[in-house]
Amino acid sequence: METHITYDTTGKQLGVLVKQRLATSDNLQVKVVGVLNTVSGHFEYCAKFRKYLCPPKANLRAAAASPRDYLLSVGRKAQVGLGLTYLSHTDDILAGLMARKQLLVGPATNPIMLKVKAQADFNTHTAQVDGVGRIQLSKTVYNFTHMQDIQGIIGYKAHCNQKGKVILMPYAQIRENNWTLFFDFKGYIGARYDL
Template structure:
């Protein structure tokens, strides 16, 4: 199980996130993940999703159900397509999108982004770094991510940020 501690710019408490991937076959897995708000002691959300990877097309697709305390139950669909910029795939151009559909079949929170990702293996001894720079189409905002081994910092040009530490 993958666990992490997360803190965002618009939160007053730390969140504990857990994710488990259960293999279905070599290209498909069931992904279960949820979050516990340490301020309230209650779960923030729970999600179950079937994810399939198409390696010949460097594409992933996921469909699932998401439950949270505010928006209740909803269905979600997400996809990502990766285009290698270099032959070694350390620099890629990615297109990704997500659509949530509520119980009344209304679309909620559409997301779509285009980004460049640069993976630097052994930046220093035992230190891997990933840098992402992208643009979120629906919010119309540039964003960036810096990941160093267990630490991840995400930020956008509207001043929102979050920090994650993988346990």
């Protein structure tokens, strides 16, 4: 189980975030993410059950042998899944479809990871659909110092809520071994420390 300490400028309260993921050999995945608010003592969680139609890739293999090659790996298939999500704070059950694709771009010696993800969820209580699309670039610098790796992420998220309103949001992350800082370029800042 992963455990993190979290804080952000919206809630302004310290939280303990826990994550657990279980996967089977037949591409079924169960993931539970919960947050314990250390001020109120309230615990909220989200449980996801997914069946992947295309198996997730364990890692991307470089198809290029030379630094002059600029498209390293596109993978054979996008990862596609169907599933159910339970949200404890609203008691909603969502039936959803997700698809994502990862590829490495850039020179073979110094690639950048490109991720594209789309998800649509049908709320079984309200009979409305909620959709999210995301595209992001990430770059990891190994051995930034002799004991530290650094990862930078920049991305763009489009969220279509249940009322049909589309909300566009750029975001970024800076991560080192245990610390992660999140930004949305509109005043939100969040921090997470991995225990």
